[in-house]
Amino acid sequence: MxxxxxxxxxxxxxxxxxxxxxxxxxxxxxxxxxxxxxxxxxxxxxxxxxxxxxxxxxxxxxxxxxxxxxxxxxxxxxxxxxxxxxxxxxxxxxxxxxxxxxxxxxxxxxxxxxxxxxxxxxxxxxxxxxxxxxxxxxxxxxxxxxxxxxxxxxxxxxxxxxxxxxxxxxxxxxxxxxxxxxxxxxxxxxxxxxxxxxxxxxxxxxxxxxxxxxxxxxxxxxxxxxxxxxxxxxxxxxxxxxxxxxxxxxxxxxxxxxxxxxxxxxxxxxxxSDDNGLICPPRLAPIQVVIVPIWKTDTEREAVLQTCNGVMDSLKAGGMRVHLDWRDSMKPGAKYYEWEGNGVPVRLEIGPREVSQGQAMLARRTGGKAPVRLSEVAPATRAALDAIQQDLLSQARSRREQNSVRNVTKDQLVQLMDGAGGFAYGGFCGSGTCENEIKDQTKATVRLLPDPEFRSNPAPTKCVWCGQPATVEAVWARAY
RNA sequence: CGGGGCGUAGCGCAGUCCGGUUAGCGCGCCUGGUUCGGGACCAGGAGGUCGGAGGUUCAAAUCCUCUCGCCCCGACCA
Structure with missing residues (x-):
């Protein structure tokens, strides 16, 4: 590959x-x-x-x-x-x-x-x-x-x-x-x-x-x-x-x-996603959990294989989409990189050490690695997947909020779109003239006239562009 | 359609300016062995119409003309 x-x-x-x-x-x-x-x-x-x-x-x-x-x-x-x-x-x-x-x-x-x-x-x-x-x-x-x-x-x-x-x-x-x-x-x-x-x-x-x-x-x-x-x-x-x-x-x-x-x-x-590749939210990940077995000798291989199969069965029984990576041509580390690039949310590392201690090492694609007891591997993995799902949403939401500016002025709108970008909330008179001028000068378009839940409080009173009374609030951004 | 970058092995590239044996390198792939807890190593292999066509030349990946295609930026776009 x-x-x-x-x-x-x-x-x-x-x-x-x-x-x-x-x-x-x-x-x-x-x-x-x-x-x-x-x-x-x-x-x-x-x-x-x-x-x-x-x-x-x-x-x-x-x-x-x-x-x-x-x-x-x-x-x-x-x-x-x-x-x-x-x-x-x-x-x-x-x-x-x-x-x-x-x-x-x-x-x-x-x-x-x-x-x-x-x-x-x-x-x-x-x-x-x-x-x-x-x-x-x-x-x-x-x-x-x-x-x-x-x-x-x-x-x-x-x-x-x-x-x-x-x-x-x-x-x-x-x-x-x-x-x-x-x-x-x-x-x-x-x-x-x-x-x-x-x-x-x-x-x-x-x-x-x-x-x-x-x-x-x-x-x-x-x-x-x-x-x-x-x-x-x-x-x-x-x-x-x-x-x-x-x-x-x-x-x-x-x-x-x-x-x-x-x-x-x-x-x-x-x-x-990040610089290491895809990050797929667990609910939409075709493979949610990859199990990477680690072994040297045939004896270890047998023991690890048995444990891995048991873990895979219990995860499947728990409704999770699991893949066991039993390729023997790659070292474990190489597999880690590959699955990280593929966006798999959770990786379970199981080697002789884990087998003897009755645990598995659970690594999250979003960062962090910790042992989980084999007796609780299904609920623990389930919990990790749920936590990753929640974390991704809250991280994305806070990133969006940090990059949203309320009640922008004309100058701010121009500067923002020319620089960092993001959502710019402001008053809008509703005229096509202002809409076009903003588009021409900032390359930003009105993405939405937001629903009440997303509107600013207090509501903007003047059009960002022309200064006339605002009829609605609008959200501007450069768009894909 | 404009501006920029680029087409050489599966992938990533060097070689092109300044033409000169059998066209190289890294990764990957195949075989064998040693390895194996965060990208293993050694040895031996396979793999190429150098995007395409035409031209110049004793000789073209390299120079000239034309052409096809891709990526990025812009114009455009539920």
Missing amino acids: AEHAITPRAKDFSEWYNDVIMRAQLADYSPVRGCMVIRPRGYGIWELMQQALDGMFKETGHQNAYFPLFIPQSFLAKEADHVEGFAPQLAVVTHGGGKELDEPLVVRPTSETIIYSMLSKWIQSYRDLPVLLNQWCNIVRWEMRTRLFLRTTEFLWQEGHTAHATSDEAETEARMILGIYRRFAEEWMAMPVITGVKTDSEKFAGAVRTYAIEALMQDNKALQAGTSHFLGQNFAKAFDTTFQTAAGGLDHVWSTSWGVSTRLIGGLILTH
Whole structure:
């Protein structure tokens, strides 16, 4: 196994990010520009993410379905903002079976159009509502510049699509999903997020409102980690998705769409990892515990083997994902480095010394090594995993808070974005003029108009930029 | 599309300016042995269209022209 050297974060953060991915074998560049291969160690994380999210979607009444990859080009054009927003990013198939197609097919950049065209057939009455769908799939958005996981031409995601009888119900759905995303980010990824609504310039093409979760990465750039859109009746009108109301009238459905993608893996890396490689939060670690046996003689080998197998069994019985590294071609120290680079949260070292003392040495990826009694190895390891999960979240949260500035002035905003970066909270008049000027001069965008929980107290009264009365509070940052 | 960097063994690189035997080095890989508690060592091996095409030359990894691709920064982007 060729190991990949890791550039320190302080030297070159972008290189560090790439190096961590290569070292941990999460992904690789593909022969096709802008695309990536997700390798087993990376895909394993995605599978765990899928399981967790899918469970939450099912619990809230959603069902999975699958809609086709190809969308007639004319469908995209039916919603004006939608086509305008996505036109530059489309991959279009013009030939099939050796012939030019009558109508070009778009490789889905998102599936609203094809889904609403189908919902129009399936929905007749308010009794058919709500429709709560989700699909796990790949999508393609042509990008000028790509980065592994964070922005690739093709990526994997889930897209939820729901149709409701009332505006309020759709709004509630969009909000509820945002809560799921937040819970997932914090409880599974140990990645704290702020929630709120996007400005018009940042919202999804075709949405009435876009809600989002935003996280702050280690380099103090923001990452949009998930979005949930209240679509109003925009797509329903474009695709004539109507239903008969209880009163006998005809109305267009109210709808939502929402998604998170393999970009989350990039967020996970950028939130937790260090100069030694990946740090994977235990709940999303394909391997949570690696057991490294140590022996010299055949006699020792037998005793160690027996103990290791016993430990592995009890950890598995305790619901943990364990790997026993029984390779005899590597010294223990070399294995330590390898598994650290791979991000495995807990390592158990078991040699003759441990066997004779009835213990195992438990090393945490986040630092620290201590013996645990073999009789308590499962609960002790479980506790270590839980502690690591909690520590990662609280460390990330305090880092975010240390790099958040409240009630910034114009000068502070400029200086901050030009220097350290981070989240800048301030008053905003709401004008596109100020928003654009700030973007031009600081390269920072409004990440969110934060939800009440995240707002400053007292609320800012004046616009950071123009000094006019503030209509809302905004959070600025440079973003991925 | 602009600016910068770069394509030589699986990975990381030297050699290129100033053309000259069989193109090297480290890591990894294979075989054998000794090792084994934080990246082991010795010996012997395998592995190359020097990104591609054309040109100059007695001779090209090296010089010239064209071309393909990758990374970083920018423009752009739920």
